[in-house]
Amino acid sequence: MNYKQLSQEIKKKKSFLCVGLDSDINKIPGHLLEKEDPMFEFNKAIIDATAEFTVAYKPNIAFYESEGAVGWISLEKTVKYLKNNYPDIFIIADAKRGDIGNTSNLYARAFFSKMDVDAVTVAPYMGEDSVSPFLTYDDKWVVLLALTSNKGADDFQYHTDKNETLFESVLKKSQAWAGKEKMMYVVGATRAEMLADIRKIVPEHFLLVPGVGAQGGSLEAVAKYGMNENCGLLVNSSRGIIFASNGTDFAIRAGEEAKAMQMQMQVLLENVSF
């Protein structure tokens, strides 16, 4: 999926919601554990209940990997289910990968060729040649970590060289590696006011914003400081939606939560010209 198509989906659905499929086997409703593949059954029900309000899904790879090969099968089935039933939805593998060139090549193959998702989150620590292998696929994206929403973000991301923080260096340097058609950035919502400064560096790129909801960020603040003329935002919510209930009504409740966010987003999108 390319920049224009993604923007059009946002316009059509009046939503810039990304639902995080952090489908922890220890948290999914008990009645699903009798099924042959509980994680997949959970995801399928969540997807069917929320797809109408959502432009993207973001499976967090750790939750699958922690179950070993069995978890990878659940993940592969989930991606296939999305591609077959909701081909216009953007899929982000939240993997935070990044290694030397020949290794990143293999990670890119895993996610873009073997699994066929649209985007992968990548950590920038190892620099350009750790990121560029992900940029060689048509209409596939890197979502590069810039300023994350966790406490540890303070440890290194504000390391300041000649008045430029590390995350600002990441935003600036990486623009030479790819433009807004292939690169997005992770910017945490817990620091929404910083989005205004970040927008000065990357006015046109999509920003993937985690940390709204469970992690405490405000959707209004994210839109106020981060939205651009094409929207340019994907706001992720995971636990607040997928674990809204752990009873048999989990999918209905997830749909309600997703709808509530979509309705807020619809109002916020009225300021966007498209």
Next chain:
Amino acid sequence: MNYKQLSQEIKKKKSFLCVGLDSDINKIPGHLLEKEDPMFEFNKAIIDATAEFTVAYKPNIAFYESEGAVGWISLEKTVKYLKNNYPDIFIIADAKRGDIGNTSNLYARAFFSKMDVDAVTVAPYMGEDSVSPFLTYDDKWVVLLALTSNKGADDFQYHTDKNETLFESVLKKSQAWAGKEKMMYVVGATRAEMLADIRKIVPEHFLLVPGVGAQGGSLEAVAKYGMNENCGLLVNSSRGIIFASNGTDFAIRAGEEAKAMQMQMQVLLENVSF
């Protein structure tokens, strides 16, 4: 495995060699492709031929992940084979993971509980809470990226705040998270002369040094600048050993290459008191 046990293995085997199991399905000898699980068959033969000269193996997770669930099964079988047949060998999952706390928890579970390796490589970009979940397991280690051996290392790792580069900050700050018993650092051999300065910051920790051989670093220089009184080094070689031949003699040739490195290491270890 703890610090003392690992040091004793080095002393016993007169080797600080780590063999990188970068078992690319596209590079393994053709005659193995007829087998039911070619990657595992390849690894098994390589391990049996090299274990005598080796204190550690480092499967590079990308090479398994790129084959999806099938690759994960090969990886799980490889780790199990090592644990059952060579229980005194240290296993490093070269995964370069790192995410917010609850997600890193799951990655730690994947590698330490589900798979039972000894160590995982972790990227420091997201700071303490992305690393600490890996530090909660007894006798399990984090191998934190500090100064990597690739070209892109220059992009951010030398970002300098008050005369302190980012990789120096990583080395300094992370010592508050864990001591030499649970933390190692990746330091690339292509910059061996920098090991002397790095040793001033982390005199006692183990350093995992990639980049000897195929990537051009010199073993002598690494030992000269990086060795401490307990050796304190694990030097990795991947392609130079495992792909020494792609004929039916691949395992024999791998054993010869590993033995050659072990013999060099034996000489270099004569300077170590233990």
